[in-house]
Amino acid sequence: MNELLSADLAILLIEPSATQRKIIAKELQEEGISNIDFADSLASAKEMLTTSIPDLVISSMYFSDGTAQELQAYINTELSEHGIPFMLVSSETRKAELEVFKQSGVIAILPKPFNKVHLGRAINATLDILAPQELELDLYDVHDLRILIVDDSRLARNHIRRVLTNLGAQRFWEAEDGAHALEVLQSNMFDLIVTDYNMPSVNGQELTETIRNSDEHAHIPVLMVTSEANDTHLANIAQSGVNALCDKPFEPDTVKKLIYQLLDQD
Numbered sequence: 001m002n003e004l005l006s007a008d009l010a011i012l013l014i015e016p017s018a019t020q021r022k023i024i025a026k027e028l029q030e031e032g033i034s035n036i037d038f039a040d041s042l043a044s045a046k047e048m049l050t051t052s053i054p055d056l057v058i059s060s061m062y063f064s065d066g067t068a069q070e071l072q073a074y075i076n077t078e079l080s081e082h083g084i085p086f087m088l089v090s091s092e093t094r095k096a097e098l099e100v101f102k103q104s105g106v107i108a109i110l111p112k113p114f115n116k117v118h119l120g121r122a123i124n125a126t127l128d129i130l131a132p133q134e135l136e137l138d139l140y141d142v143h144d145l146r147i148l149i150v151d152d153s154r155l156a157r158n159h160i161r162r163v164l165t166n167l168g169a170q171r172f173w174e175a176e177d178g179a180h181a182l183e184v185l186q187s188n189m190f191d192l193i194v195t196d197y198n199m200p201s202v203n204g205q206e207l208t209e210t211i212r213n214s215d216e217h218a219h220i221p222v223l224m225v226t227s228e229a230n231d232t233h234l235a236n237i238a239q240s241g242v243n244a245l246c247d248k249p250f251e252p253d254t255v256k257k258l259i260y261q262l263l264d265q266d
Contacts, residue, residue: 004131006123007032012054014038014045014071015089016063020112024058024089027119042066046074053082056107056126061090061097069100076104076155083162085126089114102227102248105159109249121251128252132166135256137264140191142168145263148188149174150181150195150207151225156248160194160225163252167259178202182210190220192263197226197237205240212241221262225250 011028013036015021025036037054039045042065045057057075059068072086088101091112101109107129108122135142147169151157157174164172173188175181179201181193193211197204204224211217224237227248237245244258 004127005032006127007034009033009055009123009126009130010035010037010052011056011058012037012039012045012048012052014040014042014057014059014063014068016040016060020060023113027114027116030116031119031123033123042071045071049075049079053079054084055130056085056087058087058089061088061092072101072104072106083129085129087122087126099227103153104155105153106249108251124253125249125251128256129162129166132252134168135259137260140263143170145169145192146171146188146190147173148181148184148190148193148195150176150178150193150199150204152177152196152199156196156225156250160250163250163255164194166252167256178204178207178210181207185211185214185217189217192221192223192259194223194225197224204242205237208240208242223255223258223262 011033013021013024015024021038028036037048039048041063059071061068068088075084075086085107087108087110088106089110089112092098098109107125110118110122147164149157149160149172151160161172173184175184177199181195182202195204195207208222208224211220211222221243223244223246224242225246225248226237243262246254246258
């Protein structure tokens with residue numbers, strides 16, 4: 001596959017403020033991106049999406065006629081076959097308002113104002129999704145890896161699966177929470193478990209602790225995906241026996257490095 005460059009990306013930017021549109025467009029242009037379409041409302045964004053599918057949607061949180069959550073829901077239902085990466089740019093800091101996006105598989109959440117590092121990482125994550133490079137392992141054939149994905153969000157599971165598929169993985173099982181995962185583990189063996197932390201019934205920490213106390217499954221590497229930012233809380237999660245922690249959004253390059261570390265060690 002030919003390498004995809006940032007200059008090749010076609011972007012739809014939805015931002016109600018003309019000033020913010022200019023600022024964001026300038027930052028994108030400095031990254032070499034010039035193919036940018038603009039919309040200033042939910043209605044205009046939907047109209048543009050019916051005529052042209054972008055490589056990436058960059059959206060503000062609020063519009064005069066709706067929200068980014070409504071736009072993302074529209075994309076995930078009406079345009080799901082296209083798998084359009086979605087990036088949120090917002091000054092919102094309330095955890096509850098941002099959590100729904102972290103759980104839905106966004107490619108990135110950028111603050112207002114964002115810096116070049118924020119944007120560069122988000123663009124790189126988009127390129128990794130659109131033009132993936134297969135993970136090469138010495139100790140495993142990536143095509144044969146048996147991977148269990150555990151998350152109570154279908155959209156998050158889809159995003160995790162897409163990232164892992166882009167790395168060359170082909171064999172997946174899914175569970176909608178920790179309790180379901182334990183049922184799946186009764187009749188299957190896995191090379192890797194990727195689990196969310198926040199889940200009903202049995203959360204990711206409890207799932208990991210149960211796995212570590214199992215004679216049959218204790219050896220399985222566990223990659224936990226969490227949007228928790230509290231250092232004390234993260235320390236408690238680490239003590240449960242997880243092998244690696246990864247933030248939401250689930251960044252392809254970070255995941256690739258973590259899986260290599262988890263599986264390619266003697």
